[in-house]
Amino acid sequence: MAFRVVQPFPAPQARQDEASVQRADSLGLTRRMRRNRKADWSRRLVRETVLTTNDLIWPLFLIDSSQARSAIAWMPGVDRLNIEEAVRQAAHAASLGIPAIAPFPFVEKSLRDATATEALNTRNLMCRAVRAIKAEVPQIGIICDAALDPYTSHGHDGVMEGERILNDASVHILTQQALALADAGADVIAPSDMMDGRVAAIRAALDASGHEEVQIMAYAAKYASAYYGPFRDAIGTNATLIGDKRTYQMDPANSDEAIAEVALDLEEGADMVMIKPGLPYLDIIARVKDHFRVPTFAYQVSGEYAMIMAASLNGWLDGDKAMLESLTAFKRAGADGVLTYFAPRVAEILRAGA
Numbered sequence: 001m002a003f004r005v006v007q008p009f010p011a012p013q014a015r016q017d018e019a020s021v022q023r024a025d026s027l028g029l030t031r032r033m034r035r036n037r038k039a040d041w042s043r044r045l046v047r048e049t050v051l052t053t054n055d056l057i058w059p060l061f062l063i064d065s066s067q068a069r070s071a072i073a074w075m076p077g078v079d080r081l082n083i084e085e086a087v088r089q090a091a092h093a094a095s096l097g098i099p100a101i102a103p104f105p106f107v108e109k110s111l112r113d114a115t116a117t118e119a120l121n122t123r124n125l126m127c128r129a130v131r132a133i134k135a136e137v138p139q140i141g142i143i144c145d146a147a148l149d150p151y152t153s154h155g156h157d158g159v160m161e162g163e164r165i166l167n168d169a170s171v172h173i174l175t176q177q178a179l180a181l182a183d184a185g186a187d188v189i190a191p192s193d194m195m196d197g198r199v200a201a202i203r204a205a206l207d208a209s210g211h212e213e214v215q216i217m218a219y220a221a222k223y224a225s226a227y228y229g230p231f232r233d234a235i236g237t238n239a240t241l242i243g244d245k246r247t248y249q250m251d252p253a254n255s256d257e258a259i260a261e262v263a264l265d266l267e268e269g270a271d272m273v274m275i276k277p278g279l280p281y282l283d284i285i286a287r288v289k290d291h292f293r294v295p296t297f298a299y300q301v302s303g304e305y306a307m308i309m310a311a312s313l314n315g316w317l318d319g320d321k322a323m324l325e326s327l328t329a330f331k332r333a334g335a336d337g338v339l340t341y342f343a344p345r346v347a348e349i350l351r352a353g354a
């Protein structure tokens, strides 16, 4: 079908000289927003949000292996690292000025069970890695999840009775896990389980065992999201997870509920709060920051990373530009920092003065 071409303005009857065209077309505007955008110096001068390396937390994956690295199929450009390589990469991150890392373990299937016993082993992969990184790279912050999913045979963040995730029993185990990580040298405990009451329990246990200085970054508003898919490949829980996490992670349709979750975690002693996932939840970040005015972080999760990388590898997006734009958007929404798998790449680009 042919489209009818609509002529918006009558065609000029006669040619006019250029100056009279300009005068005739001038809208006589007092305010022209484009003036401030006319040159690079001016755009830099009026810029409201600036992304810096100080805004970055780098999540990385650990594996118990003699090989330094193993590729993660669903996260192109991200590898699991053995402890020696993780120490080297932590040193590299520190040299780039990245303030903190957040390691996550790929746990051997044989070490997973119904009650996450391995999570409490003070010689487990996480505890050994934290000790090694602290010894070699003391200047970088180490943020460790209190989370059972890498360790459970069913892939859930808590222990189960039949189909039910038991809240209080899970919190007891998470608390012991947090102590093991703090003893190993974790600077920040990040409870990512979404059980009720876990922040208070972990705070009390840390304080009672001489870890008053260990901070808590609460995954306060963590949604039951489809965007975690590639992470589950990275830590091997895509094969183990039975069912979904909707009885403890939040419904993506809710926003007021996020305010209630954050309020509770702050009352219970959280030093920092996190919203997760990131880009589809910028409204939640903005609301939380406006409401509480506390250190607020966003997690640009594996699915967000994978989307940008996949489009970039197909030549459909300029990956670096999309990456920087997305991270700037988190800051604009109010985030004080972002957990992002892009952290080293961003830090390198920022160092080069992009």
Ligand SMILES: NCC(=O)CCC(=O)O
Pocket: 145, 147, 192, 227, 228, 229, 230, 231, 232, 300, 301, 302, 303
């Ligand atoms: N507790 C950490 C995560 O669940 C990360 C999810 C992701 O990156 O998709």
Ligand SMILES: [Mg+2]
Pocket: 194, 195, 196, 197, 220, 261, 264, 265
């Ligand atoms: Mg909560």
